[in-house]
Amino acid sequence: MRSIWPERRPQRAAMLNDEPAALSDPRLQGLFGAVAEYLAHQHRLPNVPLWAYASDRYLDRAWHVSPFADDAMREYLTFASPAEFASRNIFTEERPLRRARSPSPFKVSA
Template sequence: MRPNTLAEAVTRIQAGEPREVALAEFVDSFDLAASDSDRYAAIEQEPDLTGDVRLDALVGGIAEYLAKQRRLGRVPPWTGGALRRLAEPWFTTSSTSPAMREYLTFASPGEFSSRNIFTEEQPLRRARGPALPRTPAE
C-alpha cells in the first residue's frame, strides 16, 4: 500500500523502506488524489526530522515543489524551516563531472536549489503523473 502523505513516506523510510521506493509511491498517491484539497492534505503535515540532513531538506523541497507545480495555491509553512536546507551543496547524480554539476546547477528547480539540492529539471516526474508545462527559469 502506497503512503498517502509525505509524513507517512518519511516514517516508512525511517523504518527501513528504500527512500526511492517510498518517495516514488508517495508521488503516485499524490498525483492520484481526487482533488487539490486532498493533494494539499498529503503534504500539509510536517514529516518528522530524521537526522539525515539530505532527506530532511529533500522532503521540504518535494512538498514545496509539488504545491507550486500542481498550483495548490499555498505551500505548507513547515517547508521553510532552517533544518529543511543544506549547508553544503548536494548534487543528486552519481556523476561528479564539472559539466554535470554545471548542468544541475542551472536546471534544478528553485524549490530544490534554494535548499542547496541540485537535481534534474523535472525531479518528480512519474510515468503516470500529469504533463506539466515547462516554467521559465526563476
C-alpha cells in the same frame, strides 16, 4: 499551465499538511522541504506547508543529486534544478519527480 484536475487540490494540499518525521540526514530533511514546495507549486495549491520553510529544510553545502561526480554534470544540475530545490542548495534535473517511462537498461540476474 492549467491544472488538469482542480477539484483534487484540497486532497493534494491535505497530503502535504503533516510534517514528516525528522531524520538524521540533513540532505533528506532538505529534500522533503523541496519536494513539498515543488508539489504545491506544480499543483497550484493555495499555499506551501509552513514546515517546508523550517531552517532544517535548507542545506549548508551544495548537494548535486547524481550518480555521476564530474564537473559537467554538476554544472548542468546547478542550472537545470528547479528553484524550490536550488534555493535549498539541492541541485537535480529540471523535472526531479518524473517517472521513468522506459525499461531499465540494466539487467538484474536472479
